[in-house]
Amino acid sequence: MNGKDIIRLGLKGHLIGLALKAADARKGLSKRELLDELSSVIAHPQDYLDQPPYRGLAEELLKAESQQAAAERSRLRELPLAYDVWGPELIEDGARRQMNVAMRLPVSVAGALMPDAHVGYGLPIGGVLATRSAVIPYGVGVDIGCSMMLSVLPVENLERSEMLRLLQRHTRFGAGVGWEGRERPDHDVLDDPAWRESKLLGYLHGKAAQQIGTSGSGNHFVEFGTFRLDEPDLGLEAGEYVAVLSHSGSRGTGAQIAGHFTRVAERLHPHLDPEARKLAWLDLDSDDGQAYWQAMTLAGRYALANHEIIHARIAKALGVRALAQVSNSHNLAWKAELNGEQVVVHRKGATPAAAGQLGIIPGSMADPGYVVRGLGEPRSLESASHGAGRAMGRKDAERRIPKADMRAYLEARGVTLIGGGIDEAPMAYKRIDDVIAAQGDLVSVVGQFKPQVVRMDTGSEDI
Template sequence: MNGKHLVKLGLEKKAIALAQTAATQRETAGLTRDDILSELRAVQATPAAYTAGGVYAPLAAELLAQQAIIDARKGSDLRAQPLPYPTWGADLIDPGAHRQMDVAMRLPVSRAGALMPDAHVGYGLPIGGVLATENAVIPYGVGVDIGCSMMLSILPIQPGALRTDEAGTLLLKHTRFGAGVAFEKRDRQDHEVLHENTWQEQPLLQHLFEKAATQIGTSGSGNHFAEFGTLTLPQGDLGLDAGQYLALLTHSGSRGFGAQVAGHFTALAERHHPTLAPEAKKLAWLPLDHEDGQAYWQAMNLAGRYALANHHLIHARLARALNVTPLTQISNSHNLAWKQTVNGQELIVHRKGATPAAPGQLGLIPGSMADPGFVIRGLGHEGALQSASHGAGRQLGRKAAIGALAKKDVQAYLTGRGVTLIGGGIDEAPQAYKRIEDVIARQEDLVNVVASFQPRVVRMDSGSEDI
């Protein structure tokens, strides 16, 4: 048997070598060339029938692997038209976010989606995009800051009892902000998330553990913040009487640990789908029944728990400094994927900059460094995949904000609302964001507002153009 007979079968290079090895063994057993070619055609037709053992098992395994690659590439083809999806606050959303959502709804694994009123352009899925997929998780559908989340502590202190200078001193002493920052070693706190066995179950997680342990209890840059303010509860709720309370609100995520997890698995997802259309490249997905998908799911959820641990440590540190125990605490993640039943089917619901809003579920929707935030209770709207906005949403990109806004105007805005800012940059100015009142008004069928929070003393990382 020579190679030209095998080439005529349409086999690829590696398969030809394996077929030649098997053919040689069959010739030794006394079979004719025609008999061997007939057997090889049978292996080609039903390779799964030959994988259990025998001379053709290696060839059968290679043929199945080649077919899986072909099937995966075929499965990467986008739909000709996006599936329909509802939009809240369409008048507040720029066309670029709609274009990104349209691409997401053309993915072959997409089953449902929704766009929240704070939506704006992001990487892959737009910020404010909610996407349900079947047996697939999209790393950039979750985002780079995996587990980015909010936490509110309502304190047994009257709002006016903590002076502005005292609040500023506490925030400077007990919070850290910025890329790569950490508390001094003597001041670091421990948390149970660092003692999970999960860190040992993947080489990547083992590698990133030290970074995570070093940065625990700190916050990143950009729109992350810690702020004291006045919580107004119009009616008795949350186990509290109506009235005003001093409260601490934080926005933070999974730091460098989560960002590296996102980068690693996005690269893996892109290798799974090498022929995916360029406009959908950052929406490459991992099948959840593949080891890569399972590994990302495990790492993503660990990053989500780690992000919430950062909040808990920040709030615990400040509560100790004030010598109080919070009356109640509320938290939610808004960059994560969840398993959720949609129309009777279990799907993977990605919320990239969207707040979970199942029936009765409490959540937090912040405004900006000077505008109010809100405690909300979800109404479980199925069309929105039980979601709501995660904030006000940008109306100016960072570079555009730096170029368009004057420091004196931003300072006047802060002064007019009685806000003291520590750090922060022009790129995070209130004028760079949509009006939070407009965003809340566009989603009255998604959430009920329970309470409002007005910032008073705000700490952020310093921006590229300080205010």
């Protein structure tokens, strides 16, 4: 017997050598008998794991079968599933390409693209994706639980100088920034037993405690402004009110959770097309999937706790209680029912918009934001945009937008900015009114917020 005989049986590579070695250990058999035995091993390797001459070959055959099965499970569809798009004229081709890749995943069952959509990592920002029994860490994003909160306050004629003082005194921004000493706030989210459920969460607890009640960089903000209701709602009469609006997330805690579980997912899908690598998923019923879900849920709660502390500090400094408060998360995955089966709906930069559900869609640092009520549109997986959406990347904005133009834009709208940078200039964003108009079947507008004093991180360049 030689290698050619083995090749005719369908074996390749190192398996040929293993088969010849096994055949050599069975010298008492005829060639025909050896070929029959090897054919049986190839057909039923699990039956030969306890037979020494064939054990090595059987183990390698089963390993190859497992790898082939994994490759098949990771194989993308030839064509993306159909999905609906809102405001297609507002959306760049790159975001469409990313969504098309997501809709080719074997675990995907439905999707939608919001009018603020733009390119992100993995799923585009503004992408909504439903999957069957799977969760995608980068379908949620790095800033897990990134969210909005609006507090309507019972104060009148609050001076701009007082708004400035309150924001400078009671907010903190930037990578790694936290409150120090006795000023460090506490919150019951830090007592959640989930922090003790894994080594990763235990390690991150200290970071979470150090940064709680603060905001990150990028497009995170806290701002004072006026909130207008044209009709009674939210338990309030129609009219104009002083309000605080914030955009913040889970800080370094969420980022490390996202990075860790994305690496785990990528290792589990080594055969996934490179184009879809950042969309690697975890089976929801696996240990890794359950661990991510627990960590994601905790990070979402932690993000909302940051808002609660910020708003409570400002209200306490003013000696008041909020008249009304609205909040929502727009970077999370939710379990939902779709066509009679349970799915996981990923909203990466998308506002939940079930029928009657309140949400907040902000504009830019100098443009209005809107409190909205969901209309429960099933084609959008009961979702809406999470903001205006970027029209320029950060580096592009820094190159193209003159500082003088940004200053003039802010001045024309009566906005005072603390921090901020050219990369967050209003002109780097789509027009919020165009985005709102493109989703009239997804949400109805409840009220409008206009910023007056805005605090952000300094960005990549001071103004």
